[in-house]
Amino acid sequence: MKITVDRNLCDGNGVCMGIAPDVFDIDDDLTLHIADEIPDDPEVHAQVRQSVTSCPVLALTLVE
Amino acid sequence: MSVAGDTSQTIVVAGGSLAGHTVVAELDRRGFTGDVVWVRGPEGTAPYSRPALSKELIQGKVTRDTIRLPVPERYGLRLRVLDHAVCARLDPDADRVLVTRTAGAGEEWIPFDALFVCTGMRARVPAAFTGLPGVHCLRTLADAERIKERLAGRPRTVVVGAGLIGSEMAASLRSCGLPVELVVQGRLPMEPVFGAELGRFCLDRHHAHGVTTRLGATVTGLSAAGPRGPVTLTYDDGERTSADLVVLGLGAVTSCDWLDGGGLDLSDGLGCDAALRTARPNVFAAGDVANWWHPVFGRRMRVEHWSNASAQARHAVESWSAAQEGREPAPFADVPYFWSDQYGLKYQMVGHAHGHDEVRVERTGADGHPFVTYFRAGRVVAAAGVNAPRAVMRMKARIQSEGMTTQGVYAG
Ligand SMILES: Cc1cc2nc3c(=O)[nH]c(=O)nc-3n(C[C@H](O)[C@H](O)[C@H](O)COP(=O)(O)OP(=O)(O)OC[C@H]3O[C@@H](n4cnc5c(N)ncnc54)[C@H](O)[C@@H]3O)c2cc1C
Ligand code: SF4
Numbered sequence: 001m002k003i004t005v006d007r008n009l010c011d012g013n014g015v016c017m018g019i020a021p022d023v024f025d026i027d028d029d030l031t032l033h034i035a036d037e038i039p040d041d042p043e044v045h046a047q048v049r050q051s052v053t054s055c056p057v058l059a060l061t062l063v064e
Numbered sequence: 065m066s067v068a069g070d071t072s073q074t075i076v077v078a079g080g081s082l083a084g085h086t087v088v089a090e091l092d093r094r095g096f097t098g099d100v101v102w103v104r105g106p107e108g109t110a111p112y113s114r115p116a117l118s119k120e121l122i123q124g125k126v127t128r129d130t131i132r133l134p135v136p137e138r139y140g141l142r143l144r145v146l147d148h149a150v151c152a153r154l155d156p157d158a159d160r161v162l163v164t165r166t167a168g169a170g171e172e173w174i175p176f177d178a179l180f181v182c183t184g185m186r187a188r189v190p191a192a193f194t195g196l197p198g199v200h201c202l203r204t205l206a207d208a209e210r211i212k213e214r215l216a217g218r219p220r221t222v223v224v225g226a227g228l229i230g231s232e233m234a235a236s237l238r239s240c241g242l243p244v245e246l247v248v249q250g251r252l253p254m255e256p257v258f259g260a261e262l263g264r265f266c267l268d269r270h271h272a273h274g275v276t277t278r279l280g281a282t283v284t285g286l287s288a289a290g291p292r293g294p295v296t297l298t299y300d301d302g303e304r305t306s307a308d309l310v311v312l313g314l315g316a317v318t319s320c321d322w323l324d325g326g327g328l329d330l331s332d333g334l335g336c337d338a339a340l341r342t343a344r345p346n347v348f349a350a351g352d353v354a355n356w357w358h359p360v361f362g363r364r365m366r367v368e369h370w371s372n373a374s375a376q377a378r379h380a381v382e383s384w385s386a387a388q389e390g391r392e393p394a395p396f397a398d399v400p401y402f403w404s405d406q407y408g409l410k411y412q413m414v415g416h417a418h419g420h421d422e423v424r425v426e427r428t429g430a431d432g433h434p435f436v437t438y439f440r441a442g443r444v445v446a447a448a449g450v451n452a453p454r455a456v457m458r459m460k461a462r463i464q465s466e467g468m469t470t471q472g473v474y475a476g
Contacts, residue, residue: 013403013410014453015371018460026453028429030410053086053378056115056370056403058133 001038001045002063003052009059016055020047073098076161076174078151079182080104082370083351085111085133086377087180092139094385100143101174105183106166108148109205115370117208118229119405122236124212128205151183154326159346177346178384181323181334182377184352185316185368196288198295199310202229211311218242219308222297224283226253228404230313231266235406237311238273245276245307247283254404258413258448261425261434265450269407286310316368318353331355333366338395339383340376348384350376359395360467361416361445369402399464409433412453414460415446428452 003023012030016023022044025033038048052060075098077087088102104111111133120126148167155161161179164171187201198219200211219242223234226248234246250256252263253270270277278299285298294306318333328342329335333355336342340349340356349356351373355366379396386393404411420438428435433450437459443466447459 011405011410012453013412014457015401017453018401018457021457021461026457028451028454030451030453053089054371054374057113 001048003034003038003048004061004063005032005034006059006061009057010055011057011059013056016051016060019051019054020044023048024051071097073177074175075100075178075180076151076176077102077180077182078105078161079180079184079351079353080107080109080147081111081114081182081184081351081373082133083182083184083353083373083377084180086374087182087350087381088139088141088143089134090378090381092141094381096141098142098177100141101146101163101176102143103146103149103151103161103163106148106150107204107206108167112205113370114203117205118202118232118236121205121208122212122215122233123239128209131205150322152322154179154323154328154347156325156327179347180377180380180384181320181342181347181349181353182351182373183319183322184373185318187312188315188317189312190314193286193312196286196295197291198288198293198308199286199312201312201314202233203316211309214309215240215242217308221245221309221311222247222295222305222307223311223313224297225249225313225315226277227313227315228254228257228402230311231270232404232406233311233313234270234275235273238270238275239407244274245278245305246270247281248277248279249282251279253277254411257417258411259417259423259436259438261423261436262411262448262450265434266406266411269409273407316352318366320353329355332364335364338397339386339393340380340396341383341387341393345387346384348380350380356396358416359397360399360464361418363418365400365416365418367400369400371401372398397464397467399460399467401460409450410453411448411450412456413446413448414456415444415463417446420445428455 014026017026023035052062077084113131116131151161152164153162160173160175187203189201222245223230224247231253234244238244253266255263282300287296295310296306298304320334333353334349336349336356338357352368375398383393401414417438420440422439424437426435435449438446449456
């Protein structure tokens with residue numbers, strides 16, 4: 001599982017981080033950081049999928 | 065995930081914005097094999113990001129093409145899309161809706177096995193303020209493009225109403241360098257949502273950027289001198305001013321009058337249980353229109369924010385799927401969240417501050433922006449901050465988990 005973010009779209013609101021804190025992190029200058037390795041845990045994968053569909057500006061894409 | 069339904073079923077989805085779009089996408093993801101009829105409403109546009117209207121679109125940073133939600137062509141569903149068409153009536157005695165065309169003529173009754181009501185809201189505009197040249201509300205892409213078209217003439221603008229949309233519009237227009245006056249009905253902008261501390265902060269930002277404000281004022285009359293002429297505003301204290309452009313941010317009303325007589329609870333939006341099921345077992349609701357029982361806060365609520373619409377849409381499909389399989393669906397328990405962008409600052413709020421009895425204000429980040437935590441009976445019920453996404457999202461997780469482990473504690 002791999003995630004890409006469109007930096008032109010991402011506005012750093014942190015919704016993804018709220019859902020999958022092990023994968024997404026956000027600075028207070030609103031820059032998104034994505035973990036290099038996504039833990040091989042079904043629960044985390046489910047969180048990541050939910051993050052992708054919950055991103056309010058649709059900046060995340062999942063490459064399974 | 066369960067694959068649901070059979071080929072003989074028909075699902076009608078009413079509403080062509082985020083909630084309706086997400087219901088269709090979720091049925092597709094689950095591999096629904098029946099027919100889907102998607103009645104997208106009067107707007108005649110593919111679904112788009114409404115939040116972008118008062119932010120990036122007005123400021124010219126995006127266009128109608130770049131704010132589209134992913135298009136339905138990619139779906140594997142047996143999908144019939146009806147644009148310029150509305151659900152006009154729900155038959156009280158049979159599972160069918162009357163669909164009428166808003167452009168051209170024609171109507172048809174469409175029978176359904178399940179109906180998802182995602183008809184959201186429309187702008188609240190007093191009858192006396194309707195149809196005046198130079199006076200605009202902002203709910204749809206067409207509204208935003210009409211306003212945008214006026215901006216080329218560099219109008220002196222008065223924004224009436226300082227809720228989220230009014231406040232955001234004032235900021236966006238000011239960021240375009242236009243002269244803006246903001247009429248605040250209460251004491252402070254956004255105060256009913258955010259409380260006094262952030263309301264004061266917001267007011268100061270407007271002033272720092274050169275917006276003039278009129279506090280505690282109500283516009284009682286509007287009149288236009290002609291198609292391009294100035295608009296005269298009359299206030300409750302009798303004063304009159306004029307503007308080239310007036311933007312109304314007076315809130316919104318739910319679009320569920322079409323369900324009248326259909327045997328559903330329409331006292332504030334469309335009433336549902338905790339799992340988003342209405343009084344009719346095969347009718348579900350999601351998004352701005354849905355009034356449901358929130359298990360974390362122990363009360364009914366309706367949430368008029370973006371993320372809620374997509375999360376509820378997915379949940380409503382899950383509740384439908386559970387019914388198909390004879391399972392009991394889970395309650396929809398997401399903690400509400402929204403954001404607002406003004407002058408390059410991101411305001412964010414999580415939770416439900418209604419009935420809070422205590423607030424705590426801290427300063428966060430290098431700029432010392434206020435971060436407000438709202439308590440009720442000693443427990444955190446909401447939090448709001450400026451450019452503090454990490455702290456806000458941490459609070460979201462906390463309210464969610466504490467609320468779910470102590471259900472009912474927030475009730476009342
Ligand atoms: C300018 C603006 C800025 C916003 N900014 C933010 C923000 O920053 N953050 C945030 O969280 N939220 C924001 N919101 C709120 C957010 O856009 C809404 O919560 C969201 O659009 C709700 O989606 P929905 O699908 O429930 O309803 P709506 O978006 O209201 O869509 C309802 C749909 O139903 C259609 N319809 C209406 N009647 C019928 C009928 N009888 N039959 C069929 N179709 C019908 C309509 O045409 C429309 O397509 C903003 C809203 C606006 C207007
Ligand atoms: S939810 Fe979307 S916009 Fe928000 S931080 Fe994550 S990727 Fe960026």
